[in-house]
Amino acid sequence: MHGLVALLSGIIFSLxxxxxxxxxxxxxxxFLDIFGTWNPALVFVMGGAVMVNLxxxxxxxxxxxxxxxxxLHLPTNSKLDKSLIIxxxxxxxxxxxxxxxxxPAVANIFLLNPITLTFVGSMLGGMLIxxxxxxxxx
Amino acid sequence: MDLMSSMxxxxxxxxxxxxxxxxxxxxGRITGVSGLIGMSLTKITRANDWRYLFIAGLILGSVLLNxxxxxFYDYQLPFGFGKAIVAGLLVGFGTRLGRGCTSGHGxxxxxxxxxxxxxVTLTFMGVAIITRFIMKxx
Numbered sequence: 001m002h003g004l005v006a007l008l009s010g011i012i013f014s015l016x017x018x019x020x021x022x023x024x025x026x027x028x029x030x031f032l033d034i035f036g037t038w039n040p041a042l043v044f045v046m047g048g049a050v051m052v053n054l055x056x057x058x059x060x061x062x063x064x065x066x067x068x069x070x071x072l073h074l075p076t077n078s079k080l081d082k083s084l085i086i087x088x089x090x091x092x093x094x095x096x097x098x099x100x101x102x103x104p105a106v107a108n109i110f111l112l113n114p115i116t117l118t119f120v121g122s123m124l125g126g127m128l129i130x131x132x133x134x135x136x137x138x
Numbered sequence: 139m140d141l142m143s144s145m146x147x148x149x150x151x152x153x154x155x156x157x158x159x160x161x162x163x164x165x166g167r168i169t170g171v172s173g174l175i176g177m178s179l180t181k182i183t184r185a186n187d188w189r190y191l192f193i194a195g196l197i198l199g200s201v202l203l204n205x206x207x208x209x210f211y212d213y214q215l216p217f218g219f220g221k222a223i224v225a226g227l228l229v230g231f232g233t234r235l236g237r238g239c240t241s242g243h244g245x246x247x248x249x250x251x252x253x254x255x256x257x258v259t260l261t262f263m264g265v266a267i268i269t270r271f272i273m274k275x276x
Contacts, residue, residue, distance in 0.1 A: 002164070002165050002188050003187050003188055003191045004191075005160060005165050005188075006187075006191040006192040006195065007191040007192065007194060008195065009157045009192060009195060010191065010193065010194060010195015010196045010198070011195040011199040011202070012153055012156060012157035012160065012199070013157035013169065013192075013195070013241075014196045014198070015150075015153050015202070015203050016151065016152070016153030016155075016156075016157060017150065017154065017199075017200070018150070018199070018203040018204075018210040019146050019149055019150035019153065019203070019210065020146060020149070020150020020154070021146065021147055021150065021210070023210060024210070024211075025213070026216055029270065032263075033270050033274070035271055036274070041143075041144070043147075044147035044148040045148070047151060048147070048148045048151025049151040049152070049158070049245045050151075050155065050248050051151075051152075051155065052151075052152050052156055053155045053158055053159055053245065053246065053248075054249040056159035057162060057246070060163050065166075066164060070165075074168065074250070075237075075247075075254075077237075080254050080257055083236075084235075084236055084254065084258060085236075085258075087231075087234070087235030087258075088232065088236040088243075088259075088261040088262040089262070089265050090228045090231060090235065090236070091229055091233045091236050091265075092262035092263065092265025092269065093232070093265055093266070094225040094226070094228025094232055095229060095262060095266040096265065096267070096268070096269025097217065097221050097224060097228070097269060097273065098217050098221060098225035098226070098229070099216065099217075100229070101172075101229065101233075101239050102175060102230075102239050102240075103171040103239070103241050105226075105229070106171065106193055106196045106197060107197065107199065107200045108200065109197055110197055111211060113215065115218060115222050118219055118223060118226065119223075119225060119226040120226065121226065122223045122225075122226025122227050123175075123226040123229050123230035124175070124230060125230060126226060126227040126231035127175065127176045127179055127231065127233075127234050128230075130231045130234035131176070131179065131234070135235075
């Protein structure tokens with residue numbers, strides 16, 4: 001059941017990334033280029049997603065459990081530390097350079113474009129470097 | 139951008155939100171793509187099955203959408219191998235250190251009114267905009 005839900009959620013998420021234009025790095029870069037010919041598409045993508053979850057997420061969180069009475073695994077750490085900020089700065093640099101974040105990176109794999117695959121491989125490499133250095137204790 | 143062209147991004151955003159809410163309601167999990175991938179790399183275990191299946195769903199979703207309408211995936215990559223390597227490393231390492239990306243902190247964190255996610259989201263968006271601006275100067 002959990003597996004089927006995850007697969008379905010992944011498919012719907014991916015359809016959303018595709019239809020919204022998030023899979024196309026030019027759309028993302030057009031949004032980030034606020035000093036040029038700005039493309040506000042991402043405002044609608046983020047706005048739509050946050051709007052839906054503002055309703056649904058909070059309804060689910062209010063009932064404190066899943067559909068079948070299971071536990072909600074919500075982030076408990078609300079601390080804002082230096083590593084969190086440094087991490088988001090590094091991510092922002094990478095996102096700014098390529099216009100691709102992790103979701104669209106995976107959603108684009110099927111195109112088998114060697115440059116996209118290089119990005120994905122390098123992203124996995126970055127995650128592994130984290131795992132074996134700063135993330136050793138996680 | 140006129141009203142008509144803002145519809146696909148909005149519709150896509152709503153789908154992304156729905157996918158995350160389905161995941162939370164049935165599986166009690168936050169849909170953070172960088173975390174999902176990062177945790178999958180930790181070790182191959184049954185406990186990660188739902189993560190592998192979500193990732194499979196991301197790939198399957200784009201294959202399906204591309205079959206119905208290939209225009210969403212018909213774009214020219216705005217970067218080459220060099221930038222793919224650098225940006226991939228930054229995105230991979232940064233999202234793990236920053237504990238999340240556009241989905242975890244943006245799509246899921248903002249609706250929970252998490253201050254931490256708001257700061258992270260504003261940081262990576264701000265840095266991405268500045269990165270873009272600097273790149274345009276060269």
